[in-house]
Structures are given as C-alpha cells and as structure tokens.
Amino acid sequence: MTDRETDQGYEFDRGTTVVARSGEPSVFDAELDGGWRIGKGINGGLLLAIAARALAAELGGGEDGHSDPFSITAYYLSTSTAGPAELRTETLRRGRTVSTGTVSLLQGGEERLRAIATYGDLDRHAAGDIRTSATPPNLPPPEKCVGAELAPPSFVEQAELLSRLDLRLDPDTVGWAMGAPSGRGVIQGWLRMPDGREPDPLLLLLAADALPPTSFDLGIGGWAPTLELTVHVRAKPAPGWLRLVHSTRNFADGYMEEDAEVWDSSGRLVAQSRQLARVRVQR
Incomplete structure (x- = not known):
C-alpha cells in the first residue's frame, strides 16, 4: 500500500503514513506520533511498519511489483521520538x-x-501447500481476558501505545502485574484495532512487538528496548482478532531473545518473529 492508498480514517494508517518527497526519488517523509510511545521511545513494531510502508512504495512499482514484506530485519540504532522523520530507501x-x-x-x-x-506478492501464495506442526495458543475468549483498562497506572503512564490497541492478555500470563510472575517467560493474548481497522501484513509487524516484554514474566522489571527484530510474514491475515504468543527461553547478562507467533482468526500462522532485546533491570 502506498501513501496514496492509505486510509487516513484509521489511527494505524495515519501513524504509518509516508509521503514521497518531491524531486528526491526513494526519499519519504513521515511524522512519528507520540501516541505510539512505549517506555522512552516509539514502539519498535510501529517503526518497523513505517519503514516497511516506505519499502513497499520503493519495491511495489512496475508490472511485477512486490508490495508485501516476506522477511524484514531491522536494527534499532537510537531512540525514536515524536516528530518528523525521513526515510531513505x-x-x-x-x-x-x-x-x-x-x-x-x-x-x-x-x-x-x-x-x-x-518483498513479494502474498496473493500468489494464498492457496499454496501448508505443512506445519505449530499450533495456535490456547486462550480464553477475549471477553474473559485482561484488558489494558485493568493494567497498573504506573504501567499505563509509560505505554501510551495501549490506548491505540484493543489488547486482551491471557489471565494465566499476567501474574507479573500483581507481583507474582510465573517464571516461564510467556505472555499471550488477543489483539485487534479498536477503530475497526482489519489486520494486514503491515499490521502484523506491529503485532510482533505489541505485547509487554516477556522479561516481566521472569520477574525482571524495566523496559526491554529492541536491538534487532526480524519478522517473517507468512500470509495475509483473515479479518478479526489476532492471537499472539511471545516467549523467551534465555535471559543472560541483561539480554534476552524473544520469539513471537501471530495467528489469525482462521487459525492460520500468519507471522513469526525473533528479536534481541536489552533488558534494563530495575534495582
């Protein structure tokens, strides 16, 4: 989707809009909205979606245009803040x-x-052969999960992002919010956009980084800034809720890997990701 095709009525699309700069090929302008902040900076998944939109404009032209991210790897070099940004593709x-x-x-x-x-064209693979041993997370229905309105005030103050998402966490994975983390390093739940915006490949990039850091479930407080994030988009998602599961198996010396799976309403695995994060342990 290019900037001309963006539906400006949805917050996600407004937040990820890129505008081609006149007279400078492959250069785009964007405005980073502080409403997508988490911790001290703009959410890494939202930034990845902005970058991916610019690349879709770069690679999507021509008869064989490739507008869908298949695999994208980003390195986060410094903290992004609200205000103008420039993208060079x-x-x-x-x-x-x-x-x-x-x-x-x-x-x-x-x-x-x-x-x-x-990048490629996900529609060309919509009816392709699928073989997977992965299974979607077993979650209570959204109405029986924990919404952001029940999050501790101190958490909400540091995560303006939550006001832009309809996020419902599995009660079995939110013990950390009450001072009783499970120690398993797993957080899972449901995600949709509260303004009715249906999921697409760009929204999957946000979903891969939308949950609280799994270090919380290890009993480690403090935010976990992303150093590197790789997302594989496997298919265009069906409309409706997305099911997310984030997990970590190793925290060492202030760093952890975090794996994520994103499942759509049809039960299909539509995205997978892994990131390396620096965990700022609160003393």
Whole structure:
C-alpha cells in the first residue's frame, strides 16, 4: 500500500503514513506520533511498519511489483521520538518473484533504524501447500481476558501505545502485574484495532512487538528496548482478532531473545518473529 492508498480514517494508517518527497526519488517523509510511545521511545513494531510502508512504495512499482514484506530485519540504532522523520530507501535486487531493498529512518540527521527486507506478492501464495506442526495458543475468549483498562497506572503512564490497541492478555500470563510472575517467560493474548481497522501484513509487524516484554514474566522489571527484530510474514491475515504468543527461553547478562507467533482468526500462522532485546533491570 502506498501513501496514496492509505486510509487516513484509521489511527494505524495515519501513524504509518509516508509521503514521497518531491524531486528526491526513494526519499519519504513521515511524522512519528507520540501516541505510539512505549517506555522512552516509539514502539519498535510501529517503526518497523513505517519503514516497511516506505519499502513497499520503493519495491511495489512496475508490472511485477512486490508490495508485501516476506522477511524484514531491522536494527534499532537510537531512540525514536515524536516528530518528523525521513526515510531513505534503496532497491538492492529486483526479481520476478521477490525483490530486496533497504531502508533507513532518520531524525535530525541521526539514524534511528536500518532495515533490509525481501518483498513479494502474498496473493500468489494464498492457496499454496501448508505443512506445519505449530499450533495456535490456547486462550480464553477475549471477553474473559485482561484488558489494558485493568493494567497498573504506573504501567499505563509509560505505554501510551495501549490506548491505540484493543489488547486482551491471557489471565494465566499476567501474574507479573500483581507481583507474582510465573517464571516461564510467556505472555499471550488477543489483539485487534479498536477503530475497526482489519489486520494486514503491515499490521502484523506491529503485532510482533505489541505485547509487554516477556522479561516481566521472569520477574525482571524495566523496559526491554529492541536491538534487532526480524519478522517473517507468512500470509495475509483473515479479518478479526489476532492471537499472539511471545516467549523467551534465555535471559543472560541483561539480554534476552524473544520469539513471537501471530495467528489469525482462521487459525492460520500468519507471522513469526525473533528479536534481541536489552533488558534494563530495575534495582
């Protein structure tokens, strides 16, 4: 989806809009909205979606345009804040089935994020062969899960992002909010946009980084800024709720990996991700 096709009525689309800069090919302008803040900076998944939208405009042109991210890896180089941003894209390879490009997001001349991605056309694979041993997380229905309105006030104050999401967490994975983390390193729940915006490949990038850090469930307080995030988009999601599960198996010396799966309302695994995060342990 290019900036001209963006539905400005939805908060996610407004928050990820990129505008091609006149007279400067492959350069786009964006405005980072502080309403997507978590901790001290803009949410990493939202930033990834902005970068991915710019790359879709870069790689999506022509008869064999490739507008859907298949795989995207971003390195977060400095904290992004509310305000203007510039995105610079480059096509590395253009093929018949997939194309590869890079994008950098800058503010005030300082690079905040750099990503490399492979794009294609997910519609071409909609009816392809699917073989998976993965199973969706077993969750209570959304109405029996814990909404953001029940989160501790101190948590909400640091996560304006929550007001932009309809996020319902599995009660079995929110003991950390009451001072009783399970120690398993798992947080899971349901996600949809409260303004009715249905999920698509770009929204899956946000979903892969939408839950609280799994270090909370290990009993480790403090935010966990993302250093690197890779998302694989496997299919265009069906309308409706997304089911998310985030987990970590290893925290060591202030760093942890976090794996995520995103399942759509049809029960299909539509995205997978892994990130490396720096956990700021509260003393």
